[in-house]
Amino acid sequence: MSLDALHQGVLSPPTKIAVIGSGCSVATEPAAEISHYYNLTQVLLFKCCKKLHIIIIKVIQVIIMVIIIILVVEVVNIIIIVMVLLLLQ
Numbered sequence: 001m002s003l004d005a006l007h008q009g010v011l012s013p014p015t016k017i018a019v020i021g022s023g024c025s026v027a028t029e030p031a032a033e034i035s036h037y038y039n040l041t042q043v044l045l046f047k048c049c050k051k052l053h054i055i056i057i058k059v060i061q062v063i064i065m066v067i068i069i070i071l072v073v074e075v076v077n078i079i080i081i082v083m084v085l086l087l088l089q
Contacts (some may be wrong), residue, residue: 006031010038017041017067018060 005022010016035041 006035006038010040 031082
């Protein structure tokens with residue numbers, strides 16, 4: 001069941017860069033064994049430590065925001081380069 005969910009989730013948009021595993025090792029272990037075939041990092045969250053769980057989620061959110069900001073800056077740079085090239089023609 002978890003492998004089907006992983007496969008369907010990976011193939012549906014948007015592009016995934018990581019997956020968060022459940023606290024249930026029966027479901028998480030098989031997914032972890034095949035996640036590298038999809039170039040995914042799997043993060044395991046434990047139910048036993050709620051504070052750690054919250055901290056990890058916040059860290060992941062910050063990492064995702066940094067990646068988005070980097071991508072936006074790169075797109076803006078490309079737009080500026082294209083505009084300069086068009087003006088130079």
